Amino acid sequence: MLKKRLFTPGPTSVPEDVLLEMAQPIIHHRTDEFIKIAEEVFKDLKYVFQTENDVFILASSGTGAMEASIVNLFSPGDKIIVIVGGKFGERWFELGKTYGLNVIPLNIAWGKFFNTEEVEKVLKENPDTKGVLCTLCETSTGTHFDIESIGKIVSKLPQTVVIVDTISSLGAIPCYTDKWNLDVVVTGSQKAFMLPPGLAFISVSQKAWSFIEKSKLPKYYFDLKRYKKVLEKNDFPFTMAVSLVIGLKKSLNMLKQITLEKIWQEHHVRAEATRNAFKKLGLKLFSESPSDAVTAILLPEGVDGEKLCKLIRTKYGISIAGGQDKAKGKIIRISHLGWQDEFDVLTAISSVCIGLETMGYKLPVEEGIKEAISILFKQDN
Amino acid sequence: MLKKRLFTPGPTSVPEDVLLEMAQPIIHHRTDEFIKIAEEVFKDLKYVFQTENDVFILASSGTGAMEASIVNLFSPGDKIIVIVGGKFGERWFELGKTYGLNVIPLNIAWGKFFNTEEVEKVLKENPDTKGVLCTLCETSTGTHFDIESIGKIVSKLPQTVVIVDTISSLGAIPCYTDKWNLDVVVTGSQKAFMLPPGLAFISVSQKAWSFIEKSKLPKYYFDLKRYKKVLEKNDFPFTMAVSLVIGLKKSLNMLKQITLEKIWQEHHVRAEATRNAFKKLGLKLFSESPSDAVTAILLPEGVDGEKLCKLIRTKYGISIAGGQDKAKGKIIRISHLGWQDEFDVLTAISSVCIGLETMGYKLPVEEGIKEAISILFKQDN
Numbered sequence: 001m002l003k004k005r006l007f008t009p010g011p012t013s014v015p016e017d018v019l020l021e022m023a024q025p026i027i028h029h030r031t032d033e034f035i036k037i038a039e040e041v042f043k044d045l046k047y048v049f050q051t052e053n054d055v056f057i058l059a060s061s062g063t064g065a066m067e068a069s070i071v072n073l074f075s076p077g078d079k080i081i082v083i084v085g086g087k088f089g090e091r092w093f094e095l096g097k098t099y100g101l102n103v104i105p106l107n108i109a110w111g112k113f114f115n116t117e118e119v120e121k122v123l124k125e126n127p128d129t130k131g132v133l134c135t136l137c138e139t140s141t142g143t144h145f146d147i148e149s150i151g152k153i154v155s156k157l158p159q160t161v162v163i164v165d166t167i168s169s170l171g172a173i174p175c176y177t178d179k180w181n182l183d184v185v186v187t188g189s190q191k192a193f194m195l196p197p198g199l200a201f202i203s204v205s206q207k208a209w210s211f212i213e214k215s216k217l218p219k220y221y222f223d224l225k226r227y228k229k230v231l232e233k234n235d236f237p238f239t240m241a242v243s244l245v246i247g248l249k250k251s252l253n254m255l256k257q258i259t260l261e262k263i264w265q266e267h268h269v270r271a272e273a274t275r276n277a278f279k280k281l282g283l284k285l286f287s288e289s290p291s292d293a294v295t296a297i298l299l300p301e302g303v304d305g306e307k308l309c310k311l312i313r314t315k316y317g318i319s320i321a322g323g324q325d326k327a328k329g330k331i332i333r334i335s336h337l338g339w340q341d342e343f344d345v346l347t348a349i350s351s352v353c354i355g356l357e358t359m360g361y362k363l364p365v366e367e368g369i370k371e372a373i374s375i376l377f378k379q380d381n
Numbered sequence: 382m383l384k385k386r387l388f389t390p391g392p393t394s395v396p397e398d399v400l401l402e403m404a405q406p407i408i409h410h411r412t413d414e415f416i417k418i419a420e421e422v423f424k425d426l427k428y429v430f431q432t433e434n435d436v437f438i439l440a441s442s443g444t445g446a447m448e449a450s451i452v453n454l455f456s457p458g459d460k461i462i463v464i465v466g467g468k469f470g471e472r473w474f475e476l477g478k479t480y481g482l483n484v485i486p487l488n489i490a491w492g493k494f495f496n497t498e499e500v501e502k503v504l505k506e507n508p509d510t511k512g513v514l515c516t517l518c519e520t521s522t523g524t525h526f527d528i529e530s531i532g533k534i535v536s537k538l539p540q541t542v543v544i545v546d547t548i549s550s551l552g553a554i555p556c557y558t559d560k561w562n563l564d565v566v567v568t569g570s571q572k573a574f575m576l577p578p579g580l581a582f583i584s585v586s587q588k589a590w591s592f593i594e595k596s597k598l599p600k601y602y603f604d605l606k607r608y609k610k611v612l613e614k615n616d617f618p619f620t621m622a623v624s625l626v627i628g629l630k631k632s633l634n635m636l637k638q639i640t641l642e643k644i645w646q647e648h649h650v651r652a653e654a655t656r657n658a659f660k661k662l663g664l665k666l667f668s669e670s671p672s673d674a675v676t677a678i679l680l681p682e683g684v685d686g687e688k689l690c691k692l693i694r695t696k697y698g699i700s701i702a703g704g705q706d707k708a709k710g711k712i713i714r715i716s717h718l719g720w721q722d723e724f725d726v727l728t729a730i731s732s733v734c735i736g737l738e739t740m741g742y743k744l745p746v747e748e749g750i751k752e753a754i755s756i757l758f759k760q761d762n
Contacts, residue, residue: 004406004408006406006407006408006409008409010620011407011408011409011410011620011623012407013406013407014406014407019404019405019406020404022403022404022624023400023401023403023404024400025385025387025394025395025400026387026392026393026394026395026571026577027385027387027392027700028387028389028392028700028702029392029578031694031700032691032695059440059441059442059445059578059579060440060441060445060602061440061602061619061620061621061622062619062620063601063602063619063620064440064441064602064619067601067602094601095601098599098600098601099599099601100599188620190407190620190623196407196622196623196624196625197410197440197620197621197622197623197624198440198579198622198623198624198625217599218479218480218481218598219479220444220448220475220476220479220480221441221442221444221445221448221603222602238442238443238444238445239391239392239442239443239444239569239571239578240442240578241442241577241578241579241622241625242392242571242577242578242579243403243577243578243579244577244579244622313412314413319408319409319412321409
């Protein structure tokens with residue numbers, strides 16, 4: 001029997017307490033009991049989003065919430081700027097194109113950082129831009145983008161909103177929805193929220209509501225205006241994924257108790273330990289602006305990343321992620337998300353070293369582990 | 382501590398074995414292990430749908446699958462006929478209108494049966510009709526509609542497809558997707574599939590695919606053409622609700638073992654016992670074509686159905702459903718769906734009688750129970 005460990009950037013490990021909470025007998029979604037749970041969950045989501053805005057729960061993957069933000073805010077022909085620095089930036093681009101928007105892509109090489117000044121420049125050249133769509137952590141490359149600065153720029157433009165995909169990052173790294181003036185923030189359940197996939201969350205600012213009022217794109221399942229009417233009663237427009245919401249209540253309670261600041265710090269330490277361990281081992285990071293949510297490591301020339309991941313998963317039950325699309329085979333990605341502690345970090349690093357050794361690439365594993373331990377167990381952490 | 386029992390027409394009770402299956406550690410959705418589960422699940426869904434067509438799994442509620450069938454098959458301005466005999470027929474109507482279709486509603490009073498000849502007549506008057514959208518069991522009224530006949534009529538029209546909402550009925554009552562020539566069949570996880578809400582399923586015929594090729598409505602999250610490309614590898618276009626699919630594997634296994642014919646028969650007996658018990662008690666059924674999936678009972682004049690449901694739920698932990706919209710307060714609905722046995726039927730009937738007595742309406746409960754037992758435990762069942 002293999003012990004299963006998840007280091008993929010979603011799904012992530014779910015705490016046993018949350019799994020058991022969801023294994024309780026199902027209750028109906030239109031009862032006082034469930035409405036009370038929903039009330040608590042809607043409130044606690046605001047804490048994790050750091051917002052006073054409404055946060056909606058959708059029964060969908062994160063992509064559903066990305067689609068929701070486009071079909072609710074815009075009309076065909078609307079001009080949007082999309083920051084495309086990986087697979088999930090591309091998803092914004094595809095979504096915009098699908099719904100007939102006038103999409104200006106701001107292309108960045110995978111793993112590279114982007115200069116916020118460029119966004120400012122393109123916005124000046126296109127004063128009729130309705131939205132800037134971006135990603136807090138581009139999961140495909142492990143890159144952190146400076147959303148705070150984009151929020152600052154866009155907040156000065158009354159005709160433009162900023163929409164952020166924080167699917168693999170909200171709850172793991174700092175994201176201040178209100179302080180940073182983020183109009184729409186979307187995320188999913190299977191990352192820092194320590195839940196199975198199946199729920200998505202979306203917050204909507206007052207400025208975004210004024211866009212929603214004018215939007216002409218058709219929507220039904222993802223219609224937020226319709227949702228808003230029942231949200232006041234802590235209800236849902238359609239049957240909600242009851243068991244996942246019950247799990248969410250539990251996981252939000254855990255997040256609240258630990259506090260966001262502490263969770264962010266813990267993710268930072270796990271990421272820092274992983275990054276430095278692999279540097280010590282002689283490997284390079286794929287991203288020049290690495291995120292604390294997920295670390296992408298460039299593999300030595302000739303090592304097939306897909307094969308490495310499969311080997312580690314099959315032999316040791318440990319799931320780390322390979323690269324996607326153009327990074328396929330070239331990188332591995334280790335997530336620091338959710339239900340993990342310091343020893344899990346040591347496990348992830350060791351498993352990669354042991355896997356590489358099996359494939360003929362011996363690394364000084366003890367050096368990496370020593371480095372990681374020195375960061376993970378520093379007295380002042 | 383109250384023992385919780387669900388007699389709502391979704392969510393329904395989930396077997397303990399399925400709950401525990403879903404409480405196992407989460408696995409990643411792009412691994413051989415999960416792909417093997419997906420392969421089995423996609424195959425077994427075809428059995429429950431009684432089809433050779435592809436069946437897709439969506440991470441959404443059933444309404445998401447209804448939306449998927451509209452945005453994938455049609456283009457703005459397309460003419461469709463919608464059978465509207467309750468809240469869920471209305472949902473087809475609203476969806477069609479939202480997406481700019483030319484919707485002809487075929488309105489039927491709530492609880493009334495409809496004459497298939499009328500569909501034939503409207504189709505003759507509108508030979509440019511692209512689709513007939515209907516409901517196998519109209520859950521809001523407990524009414525069974527004759528979908529087989531509609532399938533027969535539409536199968537003769539090469540330019541028209543039939544799309545059926547079987548959300549509260551597939552797996553509970555006979556529905557032969559292929560034999561009845563049903564082009565698109567949509568359903569949800571939280572009914573006869575004995576799962577929590579959060580998944581929807583949709584089958585697509587060859588004829589429907591030719592519509593999909595021509596459809597001009599925009600779609601992304603629900604795009605079936607995109608999905609079809611990865612379905613061949615038993616993969617999903619977006620992160621799937623892993624734990625629910627793992628539960629689905631278990632529940633499909635149970636359904637297969639019992640066999641559909643036996644399950645349909647059991648639902649029929651439970652429904653028949655409930656209907657006859659309430660008739661014996663002097664109450665009337667709300668529907669003139671009652672479905673074996675859910676029984677809607679007209680309450681005595683002056684009894685508030687909402688109050689009755691709340692009383693039974695609060696005092697005894699038993700959830701039965703009240704009426705929706707125009708039937709609110711006037712009816713109660715008892716579902717026969719999913720994980721139920723004969724004694725559960727006696728419990729549901731008793732709870733209504735006891736609740737009514739508390740509210741001042743004494744009924745001869747023993748007469749109802751006697752009648753139900755005689756049907757439930759007939760030797761030849």
